Amino acid sequence: MAYNRKEIFTIPNILSIVRLILVPVFVSFYLNAASAQDYRIAGIIILFSGITDLVDGIIARKFNQITDIGKLLDPVADKVTQAAIVFCLMVRFQYMWIIVVLFLVKELSMLIWNIVLIKKNKKLDGALWYGKVSTAVFYACMTIMVAFPTISDAVANGLMAITGFFLFLSFILYTKIFVQMHQSGN
Template sequence: MLTFDKKDWIAIPNILSLVRLLLIPLFSIIYLNATQPFHYYVAAVIILFSGLTDLLDGWIARKYHQITELGKILDPVADKLTQVVIVFCLLTKFKWMTLVAVIFLIKELFMLINSLVLLQKGKKLDGAKWYGKISTALFYICMILLIAFPTISNFIAGMLIMIIVFFLLLSLLLYGKTFKKMYRE
């Protein structure tokens, strides 16, 4: 059973992860009820702020040795919940977002199942790989554009969605190779 030290809850990286979790319903409410361009800009700024706090919490945790067991859980939960909510909110505006949702869910289930199986064998994926980081960065860039500009042309929206799909698939493929190597070791 996991137990967390009281000081883990006041570590700055963990507070930033909690802030990201609190931003999720705020983003959802603003985006889903948006009626003017300003509302969409606010929703996009919330996601931009969330992404920046994600970068900041990781940097602070490593630089100031504030990596905690709580943070190892909070950070990825905040990341994945934010991404899932973004995708499902954007499903209301962009029909091709269904493709992103399906591939995203397949990738995340693949990552979770393989991580759990390997953990039982005493092996653990050591942090996000470069291709996962690039995929995540492009996910956020494209999503922020789709959030801020919901009336962009179907062509541009389709291109942004295809960029996300391509990098999700690339990340899935390369993580698959990494897991395969880990199973062999």
């Protein structure tokens, strides 16, 4: 499938590309941080990425800039960014592996369900409200953990628990929708 320049170079698509470019920048800042300021910069990068994720969707809908390439780019940028964050945070926070497992299970499950549904000529169009809430909570909690790596274990564990709860809730609710779509007639 060929795309024309007008479909590729929309503001939402450019914002998604910027988010992808920011991933190695974030990873480098976070893993090589030598001062509190370096961690804050890494946190600002994540905050900026989260805000552009929100803004690109608003712009796409408001200015009719929804494109097929954008439907691919946006979720890829989201998942690559989120994966980079949780894997980096595993270096500093003992129980982050639980969030990594929840994240991987949720995302792999959604990928598998989407493949199953595509084979039935069905698809879920865009994120549902609980996916958006889960993403917002993820970015809020993880930004705090990135920017303030010396927070107490209790606060870090609380932020991970909140993030984990919303990841799990999103996983359960999406699974319910996917099962319903799978079982509905063709």
